Amino acid sequence: MTDAPTEAPESIEETAGLLAGLDDGTRVRVRGGGAHMGIGHRFDPDLILSTARLDRIIAWEPDDLTVVVEAGVTVEELEEMLAGKGQTALLSEQPGPATVGGAVAAAISGWRRFRYGPLRDRVLEVTLVTSDGRVVTAGGRLVKNVTGYDIPRLAAGSFGSLGLIARVCLKLWPLPAACATVRVSSAEEALARTFRPLAVLETDRGAAVYLGGTPEEIAGQAAALDGTPVDGLDWPDLPEGKVRFSVRVPPSYLRSIIGRLQPGWRYAAQLGVGEVTVGADQVSTGKLQALREEAEAAGGALVVLEAPADLRRGFDPWGAPPPSLSIQRRLAALFDPGRKINPGVLPGGI
Amino acid sequence: MVTALITELREQMGDGQVLFDPLDLYVFGKDAGLTRGEPSLVVFPHSTEDVAAVMRAARRHGMPVIPRGSGTGLAGGAVATGPALLLVTTRMNRIEEVDPENRTAWVQPGVINLDLSVHTSPFGLYFAPDPSSQSACTVGGNVANNSGGLHCLAEGTTVNHVLAVEVVTPEGEVTVLGGAAPDPIGLDLRGVMVGSEGTLGIVTKVLVKLTPDPPAVRTLLMAFAELEQAAATVSGIIANGLVPGALEMMNQDMTIAVERFAKAGFPTDAGAVLIAEVTGHPSAVDAEAAIVRRIAENHQASLIHVAVEESERKRIWLGRKSAFGAVAQMNPDYYLHDTVVPRTKLVETVEKIDEVGQRHGLLMMNVFHAGDGNLHPLMSFDAAEPGALERVEAAGKDLIEVCVAMGGSLSGEHGIGLEKREFMPLVFNEADLDAQARLREAFDPEGCLNPDKILPEGARCFDFGRPPPVGAWV
The missing domain is CATH 3.30.43.10 (Uridine Diphospho-n-acetylenolpyruvylglucosamine Reductase, domain 2)
Incomplete structure (x- = not known):
């Protein structure tokens, strides 16, 4: 699957022309930074379409709290630029090579989600290029807007099923004046004692509360934790391993899921959010299946983020498809009739 | 039939x-x-x-x-x-289940917005969207319109507070979109259902996210000689790293009308009144209120009052929420508009809106969610007066054109409905509208749900790069 040729168009128009020019049935894998390529069903692409050269910052209006960028801009580059004026798009704190387009396509929210909500809440406008070369823009460059259907939100986590995500407008937040990390012994207790921290995380190495706000707030919230605030946000490493997966459950089920993780697995759990990301080297499909069953019984899911081919055989990367699958299928088929982009990657093979 | x-x-x-x-x-x-x-x-x-x-x-x-x-x-x-x-849906008004631990509730769509918050208040939780009509509007209506409210600057609009919806399809089938766990797998149909104005399915149950009551609140009432100073204060607050719970502004005509009606203590001699509310940890709010105060002082505020008593806070908000009632007292009819522009264009837009009012001989008052650039120009008139309604409609059209020219859009929180659908081509091209029509078709293939709403006639007409099917009428 690595021998497929790569194209890297330089503009949205060129991307549209390229897609429209491909024969029906051509399978195109879109590649941003490659950070989230392990998610979803596999397929053998005929062409790799890289967004690396769709890398322009189109507009940044700090006073309006909006930024418009092309898909290939990296998360790191964008956040670095925004931080220069004390702002953030609240994208992943450890993005690796991820691009903004990839983060939106895979709906990757950062650790600060507990305080600020998921990434999909901040996608204000999206420009999609469909398989037949249509360029479709929806939403608007406004922090509040109900004009037309909320396709930008739908694009978050769409993995290209509605078209290639070529350009997005994101809502920004000002960075708080001060930040601190407080180590705690009980994540649950810390969650109960603080009010809207940036995050409460528990990993296989301990738990911590992440605070942001005025210096007065940090001092006050840290005092309520009986802890010592250390300046700055000392985020944990992303759990690494041959197999990586995410378990998502209503927050009250998180403790039970953590309790079922195998010793030796690395994990990072987001309290109050209900997600635990796991990295492991020794995993059996039986163990994963049992975890998935518990997550699904609670109304959640176990999603594979990265796995070797042998584990993928006989273990669906998503699990039970959602009940609205027939509408989802119809939507993808009508919205992007050609479906050349990442065909079959979504749950249910959409 | x-x-x-x-x-x-x-x-x-x-x-x-x-x-x-x-x-x-x-x-x-x-x-x-x-x-x-x-x-x-x-x-x-x-x-x-x-x-x-x-x-x-x-x-x-x-x-x-x-x-x-x-x-x-x-x-x-x-x-x-x-x-x-x-x-x-008003008889479907049961709150079916409250889950305080996960801070959620399943409710039927006919539950009144404010009733929900009253019901969950013993748990220290509330439903964050708070449109001015919250004592009358339903949660289902909030879902249909993705309603905002006075506090959506920091808290977000309805879509940020809906985790799942049970929907009846046009075929009469029941399905659930979304769920209580984060990031349900597959396409986020829940997200697109919110704000779809009843065109994609009938929402029969809503899983709402509840928000914990903030432990501390400070409400600041500020007045300025000029609208520009109030707007500059808003910019300064955000530039200082604060996103307050609410930032509400009124122009002088509006303030006079409200004060006469609600007696909230608003200064009627000021060019603009700004209400800011900071919420959060007790250690946070005084420091944040001090920052707001300092910025307002830098912009020559003629009044800065921090409400200490809860009763005082309530009076300020009652005043703000009575804006529409106040206007209703002045003339038999009013038309409340809703548009949105980039926040930095607020002052310029308001000036142009005043010109529109003058041009059409209409009393134009302004109340806005200043933090997010959402404007509510209010035209007060008497429909019995010959030609009045026509003037209001013409002014409404001009208003929209002004806002779109400023980089704005058609609606910030009221929706497109019937009233604004013909303006959709001002902000979307053929391909964009066609894509929206395709989305709608996926949910409602036969077009029997709330027809003629949102999309202008003929939106689904664009078939790029492909010849029309043989025998098609083109």
Whole structure:
């Protein structure tokens, strides 16, 4: 699957022309930074379409709290630029090579989600290029807007099923004046004692509360934790391993899921959010299946983020498809009739 | 066809759940906007099963269905444009389950917004969207319009507070979109259902996210000689790393009207009044209020008052929320507009809006959610006066054009409905509108849900790069 040729168009128009020019049935894998390529069903692409050269910052209006960028801009580059004026798009704190387009396509929210909500809440406008070369823009460059259907939100986590995500407008937040990390012994207790921290995380190495706000707030919230605030946000490493997966459950089920993780697995759990990301080297499909069953019984899911081919055989990367699958299928088929982009990657093979 | 459908539904659901008397139809021919259109019959289901049965019957009889909550919508979203069954959700008003641990609740769509917060207050939780109509509007209506409110700057709009919806499809099937766990797998149909104005499915249950009551609140009432100073204060607050719970602004005419009506203590000699509210940890709010105060001082505020007592806070907000009632006292009719521009264009936009008012000889007052650039120009008039309604409509059109030229859009929180659909081509091109029509078609292939709303006629016409099918009329 690595021998497929790569194209890297330089503009949205060129991307549209390229897609429209491909024969029906051509399978195109879109590649941003490659950070989230392990998610979803596999397929053998005929062409790799890289967004690396769709890398322009189109507009940044700090006073309006909006930024418009092309898909290939990296998360790191964008956040670095925004931080220069004390702002953030609240994208992943450890993005690796991820691009903004990839983060939106895979709906990757950062650790600060507990305080600020998921990434999909901040996608204000999206420009999609469909398989037949249509360029479709929806939403608007406004922090509040109900004009037309909320396709930008739908694009978050769409993995290209509605078209290639070529350009997005994101809502920004000002960075708080001060930040601190407080180590705690009980994540649950810390969650109960603080009010809207940036995050409460528990990993296989301990738990911590992440605070942001005025210096007065940090001092006050840290005092309520009986802890010592250390300046700055000392985020944990992303759990690494041959197999990586995410378990998502209503927050009250998180403790039970953590309790079922195998010793030796690395994990990072987001309290109050209900997600635990796991990295492991020794995993059996039986163990994963049992975890998935518990997550699904609670109304959640176990999603594979990265796995070797042998584990993928006989273990669906998503699990039970959602009940609205027939509408989802119809939507993808009508919205992007050609479906050349990442065909079959979504749950249910959409 | 109507008579047969009425007979069938009365047999199925009972006489009291179906209205078809001309007077009833007249009453239900309108929402809180200006447009009017009477439905063919009005049905009041109690349950999801009722809704499914209604949908199946309507489909068999080829009758379009329009959902309606309390009818507080302002864009004609629940107004019939032809033969239609009006499905009113107000009797589906049960709060079915509150889960304080996960801070969620399953509610039926007819639950009144404020009733929900009252019900969950013993748990220290509330439903964050707070439109000014919150004592009358339904949660289902909030979902349909993705309603905002006074506190959506920091808290977000309805879509940020809806985790899942149970939906009855036009075919009468029941499905659930979304869920209580983060990032449900697959396409986020929940997200697109919110704000779809009843065109994609009938929402029969909502899993709302509840927000913990902030432990501390400080509300600041500020006044300025000029609108520019108030707007600069708003910019300064955000530039200082703060996103307050609310940032509300009123111009002088509006303040005078409100003060006469609500006696909230607003200074009527000021060019602009700004209300800011900071919420959060007790250690946070005083420091943040001090920052707001310092910035307001830097912009020559003539009044900075921090409400200490809860009663005082409530009076300030009651004043703000009475804006529309205050205007209703001045003239028999008013038209409340809703547009949105980039926040930095607020002052310039307001000046142009005032010019529009003058041009059409209308009293134009302004109240806005200053933090997010959402404007609510209010035109006060007497519909009995010949030509008044026409002038209001013409001014409304000019208003929209002004806002779009400023980089804005058609609606910040009231929706497109019937009233603004013809303006959609001002902000979307053919391909964009066609894509929206495709999305709608995926949910409602036969086009029987709330027809003629949101999208202009002929939106689904674009078939790029492909020849029309043989025999097609082009």
